[in-house]
Amino acid sequence: MSVLVYTESEEGKFKKAALEVASYAREVASKAGGSVTAVTFNAEDTSELGQYGVDKVLNIKNDKLSKFNAEAYADALKQAAEKEGSKVMVLSQSANSKYIAPLLAVQLNAGYAPNVVALPESTDPFIVKRSVFTNKAFNLLQINTEVKIVGVSQNAFGLKENQADATVEEFSPNLSEEDFSVNVESVDKATDKVTIADAEIIVSGGRGLKGPENWGMIEEMAEILGAATACSKPVSDMGWRPHSEHVGQTGKPVASNLYIAIGISGAIQHLAGVNAAKTKVVINNDPEAPFFKAADYGVVGDAFEVVPRLNEKLKEFKAKNA
Amino acid sequence: MKILVCISHVPDTTSKINFTDGDSKFDTAGVQFVINPNDEFGLTRAMWFKEKQGATVDVVNVGGTETEPTLRKALAIGADSAIRVDATPTDGFFVAKQLAKVAKEGNYDLIIAGRESIDYNGGMVPGMMAALMDANFVNTCISLEVEGDTATAIREIDGGKETLTAKLPLVIGGQKGLVHEKDLKIPNMRGIMQARKKPLNVVEAEDVSAQTETKKFEKPDPKGEVKLVDPDNLDELIDLLHNEAKAI
């Protein structure tokens, strides 16, 4: 049996999520007895995939696919799955993968499990554990179709090195004009900033910070830690920060290793979005703030005093541990 | 322009999540149900198309009679008519099949759904629906304009946004950003009165077999106590984060 994995790259380089889904696919293939084929789009050097257990790479080189296009990518992946006779397909839960997965599911007549947090409990029948109710619960889901699509939540599985000799094959799917009927006019992306989706660490600010002019210390902490910045919903509603930074049940879900919440009360809708973060730190001057019940570490104190001091200490720590 | 807004009926965001029947079913006892927040943004955007461009707006839900108050609320917000496909949703594919049929038969130009339902977080119904009806699809849509038969949409991507154009028919998976938070429509008295007279058509479901089935629900392990660190001893916090949590 072949497991197909979509390994996303950006400007030719693999994203961490790509290596994570490759690691996951390797374990599924080992469990069910089979090999792993990765599909890449315009990747320059695919050798890294071998370190994470990929046996074969189907490399698609096509200028028309230099910009992500959901339908065209889904069609290409479908053709790759058919060529390989893949019964399981693994994707990440990046914005692009979430866009593709349902299209692919219909084309391959495959059942799709999103937000999967662990390896399959069994592969026959195929049962996976996924998070539901915005991380307030889990669901054991059985996929009954012949072809299965698994969307693995970011950071849920991690990277597992597993050296394999990845052979590389050029692959040219047949794409039609129809695949490009949604036209990408322009992409507006900050390339120098860590995104919430990719971040290992997230520094997040709430209404307790009083105003957008006070975000300097949040950005400073993020810079020291190589973190992404985020915020609570009212902060983005008031326009202090961009909407794309809003985390929570109605915003972005967070699955980073570390989440530092500053001046955020910890309303249930906010916590729902950050439950999947591994370690949570809260800095709040109200010891009764609900976030303290959800956090691993807490500092009861005024953010305007604590954060600048913490930033100094983090700088020292980083200087020592560089 | 004919618009169809897909309305998912979900537990209010403050709901306690519990399960019954040996952890096989979501316990709805005492739970308040609301219009899925992502769909609320889409519905308000649809109202803008109605007011500014003379669009007609129908809303649809796949569900049992218990979802009718949610559909009535959508009518009170301003939708022209409602459709309920009478079935208990079994999985995303099942729902997408039902919705695609309604959308095709009704010749809708624009189908507005949400990025995801906040209950099962599937994030699959709009995309599956688009694929099933061979319509264009834009996910995580945060801005939408229509000029003649062409839509211009902005979608949120990881770390930025993308501007896309596509011909109708189009399905979107919408979210916050489609309209301003402060512009979200809430039903007023007049709307509620009018909603009572608007049509709510119940249609029979198509026979579709689900692709997936829930075996069991589980709750996360209870959390340990928070470790408090003195604000005058922040070295301890750094030490804990480095040595205990291995997070920095």
Ligand SMILES: Cc1cc2nc3c(=O)[nH]c(=O)nc-3n(C[C@H](O)[C@H](O)[C@H](O)COP(=O)(O)OP(=O)(O)OC[C@H]3O[C@@H](n4cnc5c(N)ncnc54)[C@H](O)[C@@H]3O)c2cc1C
């Ligand atoms: C349908 C719905 C969906 C929602 N979805 C989301 C969502 O996705 N994400 C989200 O975040 N919210 C969401 N909310 C809103 C949520 O209910 C809360 O209102 C919101 O999270 C509160 O934001 P906050 O913690 O920044 O502000 P507040 O609740 O005002 O908390 C500010 C905190 O800062 C502390 N503080 C004040 N001054 C200082 C200081 N000097 N130093 C340190 N601490 C200080 C205070 O003690 C307080 O705890 C949703 C609400 C609804 C109804």
Ligand SMILES: Nc1ncnc2c1ncn2[C@@H]1O[C@H](COP(=O)(O)O)[C@@H](O)[C@H]1O
């Ligand atoms: N039972 C349903 N009835 C109508 N629309 C639905 C239903 N379930 C999901 N949708 C639509 O599909 C979107 C995404 O849902 P999901 O794929 O379940 O996360 C929702 O925001 C709704 O717009």
